[in-house]
Amino acid sequence: MFYIAAAILLIMNSAAFYLMWKDKQLARHRGKRIPERVLFLAAALFGALGGCIGMYAFHHKTRHLKFSLGFPLLFLVQVYLVLLLIGKKIIVLP
Numbered sequence: 001m002f003y004i005a006a007a008i009l010l011i012m013n014s015a016a017f018y019l020m021w022k023d024k025q026l027a028r029h030r031g032k033r034i035p036e037r038v039l040f041l042a043a044a045l046f047g048a049l050g051g052c053i054g055m056y057a058f059h060h061k062t063r064h065l066k067f068s069l070g071f072p073l074l075f076l077v078q079v080y081l082v083l084l085l086i087g088k089k090i091i092v093l094p
Contacts, residue, residue, distance in 0.1 A: 013050030020054030
């Protein structure tokens with residue numbers, strides 16, 4: 001179960017990081033942007049850390065309060081949920 005959870009976290013955080021990078025590229029080149037709800041959905045589905053890293057690495061959406069506060073808060077909630085699942089032995093560490 002640990003490896004499944006780790007794979008999900010890796011995939012979702014990579015996807016959120018990629019979406020932040022891609023949206024920044026589209027913003028620079030005046031392309032069709034990725035909707036904010038898609039960025040938040042990727043972050044909410046356990047990709048908040050990747051979204052935060054992407055946001056600050058690419059200096060993208062950092063002036064928007066809902067992103068600069070929302071992504072870190074989502075990350076804290078996700079850390080809490082993972083620790084809760086580990087404590088309840090739903091995710092068993094190897």
